[in-house]
Amino acid sequence: MLYRRLPTPSVFNELDELRRELQLQREMNRLFERSYTPRLRSAPSFPAMNVWTNEDGMIITAELPGVSPEDIDVS
Numbered sequence: 068m069l070y071r072r073l074p075t076p077s078v079f080n081e082l083d084e085l086r087r088e089l090q091l092q093r094e095m096n097r098l099f100e101r102s103y104t105p106r107l108r109s110a111p112s113f114p115a116m117n118v119w120t121n122e123d124g125m126i127i128t129a130e131l132p133g134v135s136p137e138d139i140d141v142s
Contacts, residue, residue: 116129
């Protein structure tokens with residue numbers, strides 16, 4: 068009769084597996100950091116604004132570089 072010997076569980080085998088998983092996680096983190104960070108830093112999705120309200124209405128100031136005041140329509 069033939070017997071097949073199964074590998075015995077070892078702490079070292081588990082540590083090797085954990086190291087591989089951590090390496091994969093580091094590689095994935097680097098991939099996402101390279102993909103998204105520059106875009107998020109270079110172009111905000113909205114202008115910087117300040118909004119105040121008082122009894123007469125609202126006061127809004129916004130940074131709109133390259134836009135002339137005549138081209139702004141507030142409605």
